[in-house]
Amino acid sequence: MPPLLEVENLRVTYVLPSQKIFGLARTFDAVDDVSLSIGHGESFGLVGETGCGKSSLSRAICGLAPVSSGSVRFNGANLNSTSRAERRVIRKDIQMIFQDPGGSLNPRMRIARLIAEPLTIHGVGTRKMRREKVFQILDAVGLSAVDASRFPHELSGGQRQRIAIARAVVVEPALILADEPVSALDVSLQAQILNLIAGLCRELGLALLFVSHDLNVVRYLCSIVAVMYLGQIVELGPTRKVFDAPGHPYTKELVDSSPVPDPQQPIRLIASSGEPPNPSAPPTGCRYHPRCPIATDICVTKKPEVRAIENNRQVACHHAEHFYKM
Incomplete structure (x- = not known):
């Protein structure tokens, strides 16, 4: 079966304001030549430190960020070349959950109207059917009918x-x-929301692109993971394999820096060498080489290609085979 979502050589470029009154505007690639695919019903995690391009990638997929080059295909349709009417139909099948729920909900609308709004926009059902659907979904997400008349x-x-x-x-999207849907919540609430998302995706057969900087959350929720660094994917593969035996030095740094939920296991604090580069002026060659413990001359001059090191496992590192066996 063809993938549900295919991203090929995607680039998202932002314009930076000039430091001089008559100076030329500068640009930088928040997402630089990224390719990935997500299957029907698949849970896909996207991890990396703040500012690596995770949110820009997810926003570009749903049309909220400009695509400079490359393509986004959904069910075979290229979203960059579809008509406005076609995009409207496709958008029903691609829905987004933002990090800040308060900022994504209209404060002047009651909860029932907020939930019914997507149904109204896409012309789903009659008014009576939409009202019934609202109460069904309220129950599904663990809220009561009383909440329907409240404001956010x-x-x-x-x-x-x-x-x-x-x-x-x-x-009922596909x-x-x-995008970081639990990072603004208390720890006590995070597990409830994660279980809710996982349960709904499983029951409704939804595919999920989950953006996070928390590796433990992604390990729990996602079967496939991609690791981003300075706008590029450096490793992609089955979540447990990637986290248990990293094939890229940056992935290993992330894993070693992640809290371990086991009080009996000793904690190793890993300090990387050097400071993170400026995203608007990334290093030549491999972008991780200024911080990499195994970097050589080729890492400074030549960009590593994303290549397979085993089935369903891809790494962008000149020394992947050597590092993978360490």
């Missing part, structure tokens, strides 16, 4: 995120893009 400010952060999830799944 009357709910807690966890409840608002449940509303955001309800808005995303009420139109793909959910979740």
Whole structure:
């Protein structure tokens, strides 16, 4: 079966304001030549430190960030070349959950209207059917009928995120893009929201692109993971294999820096050498070479190609085979 989502050589370029009054505007690639695919019903994690391009990639997929080059295909349709009417139909099948639920919910609308809004926009059902659907989805996300008449400010952060999830799944999409959906919540609420997302995706057969900097969350939720660094994917493969035996030095740094939820296991604090480069002026060759413990001359001059080191496992490193066996 063909993939549900195919991203090929995608580039997202932002214009930086000039430091001089009459100076030329500068640009930088937040996403630089990224390719990935997500299958029907597949849970795909995207990890990396803040500013690596994760959110820009997810926003470009759903049309909220400009695509400079490359393509995004959904069910075989190129989203960059479809008509406005075609994109409207496709957008029903691609829904996004944002990091800040408060900022994504209209404060002047009651909860019932907020959830019904996507159904109305896409012309789903009659008014009576939409109302019934609202109460069904409220129950599915763990809220009561009483909450339907409330405003967003009357709910807690966890409840608002449940509303955001309800808005995303009420139109029965094929793909959910979740951009750090639990990072703004208390730890006690994070597990509830994660279980809710996982359960809904499983019950409704939804594919999931989950953006996070928390490796433990991605390990729990996603079967496939891609690791991003300075706008590029440096490693991609099955989540457990990637985290248990990293094939790229940056992935190993992330794994070694991640908290271990086991009080009996000793903690090793890893300090990388050097400072992270400026994203607007990335290093030549491999972008990780200024911080890499195994970098050689070729890493400074030549960009590593993404290549397979085993089945379903890809790494962008000149020394992947050597490092993978260390």
